[in-house]
Amino acid sequence: MNTSTDLLFSAxxxxxxxxxxxxLAQQGEQSVxxxxxxxxISQPAVSKHLAxxxxxxxxxxxxxxxxxxxxxxxxxxAPLIDWMSFYSEFWNKRLDSLEDLLGRMDT
Numbered sequence: 001m002n003t004s005t006d007l008l009f010s011a012x013x014x015x016x017x018x019x020x021x022x023x024l025a026q027q028g029e030q031s032v033x034x035x036x037x038x039x040x041i042s043q044p045a046v047s048k049h050l051a052x053x054x055x056x057x058x059x060x061x062x063x064x065x066x067x068x069x070x071x072x073x074x075x076x077x078a079p080l081i082d083w084m085s086f087y088s089e090f091w092n093k094r095l096d097s098l099e100d101l102l103g104r105m106d107t
Contacts, residue, residue: 017053
């Protein structure tokens with residue numbers, strides 16, 4: 001795995017970060033204040049989690065006055081999609097081979 005994939009898995013490996021990412025994906029751009037109210041954790045904790053998501057390329061921020069708003073970066077999921085595609089193909093080939101073997105054993 002490469003560094004971007006490691007960052008992505010590490011970022012999404014935490015339940016709170018997954019929840020924040022999911023909230024942004026479902027509800028769109030939100031302020032840190034709004035996410036803090038929903039998350040049930042302190043604002044500094046939310047900000048730290050968002051910094052990890054940003055470093056992994058999963059979110060981007062925008063300042064507006066004293067508020068910071070975050071939205072998801074869908075392209076940030078590309079390493080995860082690539083990883084899943086590789087293993088999907090890998091297991092499909094393995095299962096096809098197993099099916100062939102079982103078919104030959106039946107005859």
